[in-house]
Amino acid sequence: MAAMEVGSGLDALFAPASIAIFGASEDVTKIGGRPLQFLRKYGYAGAIYPINRKAGTVQSLPAYAKVADLPQAPELAVIAVPPDGVLDAVRDCAARGVKAAVILSAGFSELGEEGSRLQGEIGRVARSTGMRVVGPNCLGAVGVPEKAIATFSVALESSFPPAGPVGIVSQSGNLGSYTLRLAAERGIGISRLLTTGNECDVDVADGIAALVRDPGTQVILCCMETCRDGAKLVEAMRLAREARKPLVVLKVGVSEAGSAAAASHTGALAASDAVFDVVxxxxxxxxxxxxxQLLEVGHAISIVGVERAPRGNKVAVLTASGGFGILLADAATAQGLALPKLAQDTQQRILSVVPFAAPSNPVDMTAQVSTRPEILAEVLSAVAADPACDAVLLQSANAFHVPRLRDVFLAALEQVRREHPSRLIFLCCRAPQDVRGQLNALGIPTVEGIDAACATLASLVRFGSASTSPTEGSFGSSSPSPTGGGLGWGHAQPLSPDVFSTEATAKRALSDAGLPVLQEVVATTPVEALAAARAIGFPLVLKIVSPDIAHKTEVGGVVVGVRSEAQLRDDYETLLARVRQNAPGARIDGVLVAQMAPAGTELILGTKTDPMFGPVVMVGLGGIFAEVLRDVALQVAPVDEAQALQMLRSLKAFPLLDGARGRNKADVAAAAKAVASLSRFAAAHADAVAEIDINPLVVLDAGQGAFALDALLVPANQEQT
Amino acid sequence: MAAMEVGSGLDALFAPASIAIFGASEDVTKIGGRPLQFLRKYGYAGAIYPINRKAGTVQSLPAYAKVADLPQAPELAVIAVPPDGVLDAVRDCAARGVKAAVILSAGFSELGEEGSRLQGEIGRVARSTGMRVVGPNCLGAVGVPEKAIATFSVALESSFPPAGPVGIVSQSGNLGSYTLRLAAERGIGISRLLTTGNECDVDVADGIAALVRDPGTQVILCCMETCRDGAKLVEAMRLAREARKPLVVLKVGVSEAGSAAAASHTGALAASDAVFDVVxxxxxxxxxxxxxQLLEVGHAISIVGVERAPRGNKVAVLTASGGFGILLADAATAQGLALPKLAQDTQQRILSVVPFAAPSNPVDMTAQVSTRPEILAEVLSAVAADPACDAVLLQSANAFHVPRLRDVFLAALEQVRREHPSRLIFLCCRAPQDVRGQLNALGIPTVEGIDAACATLASLVRFGSASTSPTEGSFGSSSPSPTGGGLGWGHAQPLSPDVFSTEATAKRALSDAGLPVLQEVVATTPVEALAAARAIGFPLVLKIVSPDIAHKTEVGGVVVGVRSEAQLRDDYETLLARVRQNAPGARIDGVLVAQMAPAGTELILGTKTDPMFGPVVMVGLGGIFAEVLRDVALQVAPVDEAQALQMLRSLKAFPLLDGARGRNKADVAAAAKAVASLSRFAAAHADAVAEIDINPLVVLDAGQGAFALDALLVPANQEQT
Incomplete structure (x- = not known):
């Protein structure tokens, strides 16, 4: 956890009583000229202090040579001087009692080592003085209702966005300001914009937390390329959940090409996108x-609110055209929405109004609705009353551009809104901005494209489902999720170093931690092997035990199917001889005499340590499923058994464990237990263990258990050989 | 093949010298009033004849009571009378020598049996007289340069689309007119619009063929819900290919919900969407x-042309922002585009202009490009010269809205266009319409959204690749594709009816057709079985042979692993006894004594007859792959071995055949040969065979062959039991 509370001290950033601008310039095309121009043009009410070596006046305001000369300590400093002057400016600000500084200047960690060093210095000033610093190499911040403009973004050149409930936090200045402009063009009201750039002090997590605390922000939009502090991000998300403030995230760097570009752009050690996704x-x-979609979904959520978000994915689709109905059915299905058949009652009501309608789902009201628009209220009312659906999706290609139809449609929607105040009605339509505003005011989102509408609606469903789900990602729940709290790992009893040396020691440690293994004994003589065999019973497996041999099969170090004492004697000797020949230098601790596993389904189970989010646990079916088809499930460790079961069920190949095609059902409960045990072990020993591979975990028929047949532990700070 | 040439006789529809309107009305909100209003408002130059029972004048034109009263035979008739008057109107038109009629009236097959009968009558008039009839229940047609408007679409109410090279054919009137309006709003020029509705005579294939012949049309956009005549559609596509006219298709009804809606909307027996896709x-x-995407892709192709379409999927991405670069890399990758590393030379050239650029791919020119826009020409020129890339994707969030930047950017693009006339340059940008027009005139498409831009570019790649591919879907190739020509099936020697009775007879027929099977003999006595065993050699499999038993395992009718003569004697008797007990009524023809297959990879192989496109062949890996993971490949029969190999390679599980994880490589060539043989058999016997199931086809190691272990033939007009 960061020493300071996440996102604290940023009030001065968005709502400062006064602003000083370092490098203030007469030239409004310069980054030191533009913020000043914006503050004056859009009417910032606080004091503005241009700071400029030459003093005099800048853009007709009196300018000062140093921040020390100002009549009062400015709350916010905007720093737009060349990079070599930035550290001094930051120190001067901290000394003068400035509360927050925004460094617009570039030329720091993005340019290499010297820049990184300088940036590190600035960060240390921030941490040691408590002055919050945004940037460097960022596009700054804007408090929209306060007109506190600490940015040089061209997005503000032609117009200033309307104030409203949507807050934007972005690492990338360009993505942030593009989002702002798109929002403004669509008439979406904005509360704050923060771009964090190189993040020497304030990062995206701070921004999220600050917007959680901002009473004017209801929905938070966030663009991220990377994360530099996993625990802080998890904490910021927890705050958002607790405050019931929806957080919509565009995380870029999904593809190989994209994440390579992100790593080079941010210079940060990249968390895997799959882990990021889970987090x-x-x-x-x-x-x-x-x-x-960031914008559409954010806007739709701000219109719909938590209460009216659909609790499930069942949608009634309503059109005036068979063709559009089919298109919408396809698009909705592609987004994971379902179109249940409407109730008989509903269909009857529809047919009583439009005898030739297709009354099921999608409902085709036919072109009749253009000549008799009053049909809409009746049909919509019938559909909205149907308990089989979680939401109503109405499509209209044209009606809101035809005055005669528009008014009837609006009246119908108002009426049905009154009748069904909590029902989500979602419009896929083209409409003039004023009409969209009227619809939005009724709590009805409007999206223009068909795919975009279905994608947005599907996001609302995810949002609504999470709002009511008692477990994973429960939105608005105040109890931290088990994994959300999972970032304080590594506080267990230290492991003995020998757990890393052989399969046998690894399995013993994991077995102590609750991972089931079959009976096995390390024998160092034929006599010990025989005694072990008698204790365990045939058939048996023999495996070489050596700290120097990771891949036993490759040196002939494994014999399976040992069925008699005579065979054991022979196999014991030939195994040792073969290994000595194939791996002459290897230390040999003995031969593992192990119970042979009954036939079952093989899983691959493992953990890895993500650089930002710590240990993660993975599970997939063995053979080609995990490795060729990449069918694996992932979760931040530790997970409990219910979460582990969810992971297993999310595998495409899960039917193989679940009795597909006449198989016996496998002991999924035992497999889930094994996943959970392993994940707890990995979380407890995160500092010491970099990676664990269990290959395979064999899962027997239901009730018969699941057993790790091989195990490898890789210590931290050492790559697997 | 249809009796008439596909798409013939439609000149009079799009460019008539004269138009009569049945049901012409004074009221422009009526479907009989609107076409007349449009023709006059937009300045149709030919003669217009309102036809109306009351005669007099309509919309200040002299009206006639009957078509017989007209001073000349109108070339085109627009029929907007109530449904019960339509057949008479059509007959009158045919009698008067009208060349084409558009029936806007609804109330036919979409309303049930009586409507279907009436519609059938109208179709027969069309076919017997040669007058082409569009509709009924359609939104008509428009010849844009001729202003020949035979539609009541509200899309024309506010404005008429600009004339241009894009033609639109749509079954759904609403989808067609929506496409038209979107096109007009984006300044895309249109040649013709045809909506076909219930398709009593003219269908989508006719429309495509007519636009292929129309010299003013360069790109054809098509919206389809169903196909009523597979051979005609295949022929129309062949014509388009031959004429090198790109055909872009939105086929709706992909999902279960969508295709159910399509079936109910069109009343047509639906082709499977997967088969449609292949066709x-x-x-x-x-x-x-x-x-x-229909519109974006159509427009982009009309701008880019066949010559400049990219031949491969390698794209150089160029931005002024790291964040956008990552986003584009993700979006491009998601669309199947690749971002190769740029050549060292290219990177050097970029760095010499912008020392702090990210010079690889995506190229980040940095915000420098806003202050020094002349950078663009240099960087773009370097990137366009890189031979590693098939296309250049330039993104600009804002430049074309800033006058200072716009002009420099336009000049840079003009310069690079001159330097690299055949290089595809694709812009993802927001720009005013006049700027977009200037860019388009340079052969540079512009798309606004990032996902939309990457999807459009990916479609251009598919288009460009198909243009050069010598085999499948070869665009512009004049030789028909093997499958394109495959619709004239069913002309082989008739099959003996007993092929359908048992596995043994089915396999014999398939074996004669080239499908490899293992040695096997039908024995009717233990002595015959013994003789067979001696001829074939152990181990053996025994299977009951009965025309009444389709699923042999279920009645205990299969024994595997028979390894000796003694065992054979026992197994022969117990098998018969067991089957007699479990299936007491079944006729028993004997016991199949078959060579036992060596271990190999099991495929499921089959054919089905699609109602519109005839026999299709399917292949997938056995076990859960085909049935649970739905990993199957599909093609219209017949396929040759190269196509069969392509099908196998397209399977996600193909690595299992190709030596994944240390396996032996399987005999993929033999498997492909088996697929091809089966497909030829299915195509040759399409009239007699509805379905064939080979489960499994076991594929041995490379060089060892592939063998059908079981086979089932289902005769046409009989469901599988």
Missing amino acids: LRNGGALRVPSIE | LRNGGALRVPSIE
């Missing part, structure tokens, strides 16, 4: 795939 | 997933 889901954030 | 690909049509 966001655990934290109750709503991840979206595009900047357009 | 479109074979025909060289470019399928898109949304109406927005």
Whole structure:
């Protein structure tokens, strides 16, 4: 956990009583000229102090040579001087009692070592003085209702966005300001914009937490490329959940090409996108795939609110055209929405109004609705009353552009809104902005494209489902999720170093931690092997035990199917001889005499340590499923058995464990228990263990258990050989 | 093949010298009033004849009571009378020598049996007289340059689309007119619009063929819900390919909900969407997933042309922002595009202009490009010269809205266009319409959204690749594709009816057709079985042979692993006894004594007859792959061995056949040969065989062959039991 509370001290950033601008310039195309111009043009009410070596006046305001000369300590400093002057400016600000500084200047860690060093210095000033510092190499921040503009973004050149409930936090200045402009063009009201750039002090997590605390922000939109402090991000998400403030995230760097670009752009050690995805889901954030969806979903949520978000994915689709109905059915299905058949009652009511309608789902009201628009109220009312659906999706290609139809449609929607105040009605339509505003005011979101509408609605469903789900990612729940709290790992009893040396020691440690293994004994003589065999019973497996041999099969160090004492004697000797020949230098601790596993389904189970989010646990089916088809489930460790079961069920190959095609059902409960045990072990020993591979975990028929047949532990700070 | 040439006789529809309107009305909100209003408002130059029982004048034109009263035979008739008057109107038109009629009236097959009968009558008039009839229940047609408007679409109410090279054919009137309006709003020029509705005579295939012949049309956009004549559609696609006219298709009804809605909307026996997909690909049509993509892709192709379409998927991405670069890399990758590393030379050239650029791919020119826009020409020129890339994707969030930047950017793009005339340059940007027009005139498409831009570019790649591919879907190739020509099936020697009775007879027939099977003999006595065993050699499999037993295992009718003569004697008797007990009524023809297959990888192989496109062949890996993971490949029969190999390679589980994880490589060539043989058999006997199931086809190690271990043939007109 960061020493300071996440996101604290940022009030001065968004709502400062006064602003000083270092490097204030007469030239409004310069980064030191533009913020000043914006503050004056859009009417910031506080004091503005241009700071400029030459003093005099800048953009007709009196300028000062140093921050020390100002009549009062400015609350916010905007720093737009060349990079070599930034550290001094930051020190001067801290000395003068400035509360927050925004460094717009570039030329720091993005340019290499010297820049990184300088940036590190600035960060240390921030931490040691408590002055919050945004940037460097960022596009700054804007408090929209306060007109506190600490940015040089061209997005503000032509117009200032309307104030409203949507807050934007972005690492990338360009993505942030693009989001702002798109929002403004669509008439979406904004509370705050924060771009964090190189994040020497204030990062995205701070921004999220600050917007959680901001009473004017209801929905938080966030663009991220990386995360520099996993625990802080998890804490910020927890705050958002607790405050019931929806957090919509565009995390870029999904593809190989994209994440390579992100690593080079941010210079940060990248968390795996798959882990990031799990962390966001655990934290109750709503991840979206595009900047357009970020905006559509954020806007829709701000209109719909938590209460009216659909609790399930069942949608009634309503059109005036068979073709559009089919198109919407396809698009909705592709987004994971379902179109249940409407109730008989509902269909009857529809047919009583439009005898030739297709009354099931999608409902085709036919072109009749253009000549008799009053049909809409009746049909919509019938559909909205149907308990089989969680939401109503109405599509209209044109009605809101035809005055005669528009008014009847609006009246119908108002009426049905009154009748069904908590029912989500969602419009896929083209409409003039004023009409969209009227619809939005009724709590009805409007999206233009068909795919975009279905994607947005599907996000609302995820949002609504998370709001009511008692477990994972529970939105609005105040109890931290088990994984959300999972970032304080590594506080268990230290492991003995020998757990890393052989399969036998690894399995013993994991077995002590609750991972089931079959009976086995390390024998160092034929006599010991025989005694072990008598204790365990045939058939048996023999495996070489050596700290120098990770891949036993490759040196002939494994014999399976030993069925008699005579065979054991022979196999014991030949195994040792073979290994000595194939791996002459290897130390040999003995031969593992192990119970042979009955036939079952093989899983691959493992853990890895993500650089930002710590240990994660993975499970997949063995053979080609995990490795070729990449069918694996992932979760931040530790997980409990219910979560482990969820992981197993999420595998595409899960039917193989669940009795598909006449198989016996496998002991999924035992497998889940094994996953949970391993994850707890990995979390407890996160500092010492970098990676664990269990290959295979064999899962027997239901009730018969699941057993780790091989195990490898890789210590931290050592790559697997 | 249809009796008439596909798409013939439609000149009079799009460019008539004169138009009569049945049911012409004074009231412009009526479907009989609106076409007349449009024709006059937008300045149709030919003669217009309102037809109306009351005669007099309509919309200040002299009206006539009957078509017989007209001073000349109108070339086109628009029929907007109540449904019960339509057949008479059609007959009158045919009698008067009208060349084409558009029936806007609804109330036919969409309303049930009586409507279908009436519609059938109208179709027969069309076919017997040669007058082409569009509709009924359609939104009509428009010849844009001729202003020949035979529609009541509200899309024309506010404005008429600009004339241009894009033609639109749609079954759904609403989808067609929505496409038209979107096109007009984006300044995309249109040649013709045809909506076909219930398709009593003219269907989508006719429309495509007519636009192929229309010299003013360069790109054809098509919305389809169903196909009523597979051979006609295949022929229309062949014509488009031959004429090198790109055909972009939005086929709706992909999902279960969507295709159910399509079946109910069109009343047609639906082809499977998966088969439709293959047919479109074979025909060289470019399928898109949304109406927005239909337009973007169509427009982009009309700008880029066949010559400049990229031949491969390698794209150089160019931005002024790291964040956008990552986002584009993700979006491009998601669409199947690749971002190769740029050549050292290229990177050097970029760095010499912008020392702090990220010079690889995505290229980040940094915000420098806003202060020194002349950078763009240099960087773009370097990137366009890089031979590693098939296309350049330039993104700009804002530049084209800033006058200072816009002009420099335009000049840079003009310069690079001159330097690299055949290089595809693709812009993802927001820009005013006049700027977009200037860019488009340079052969540079512009798309606004990031996902939309990458999807459109990916479609251009598919288009460009198909243009050069010598085999499948070869665009512009004049030789019909093997499958394109495959619709004239069913002309082989008739099959003996007993092929359907047992596994043994089925396998014999398939073996004669080239499908390899293992040695086997039907024995009717223990002595015959013994003789067979001696001829074949152990181990053996025994299977009951009975025309009444389709699922042999279920009645205990299979014994595997018979390894000696003694065992054979026992197993022969117990098998018969068991089957007699479990299936007491079944006729028993004997016991199949078959060579036992060596271990190998099991495929499921089969054919089905699609109601519209005839026999299709399917292959997938056995076990859960085909049935649970739905990993199957599909193609219209017959396929040759190269196509069969392509099908196998397209399976996600193909690595299992290809030596994944240390396996032996399987005999993929033999498997492909088996697929091809089966497909030829299915195509040759399409009239007699509804379905074939080979489960499994066991594929041995490379060089060892592939063998059908079981086979079932289902005769046409009989469901599988």
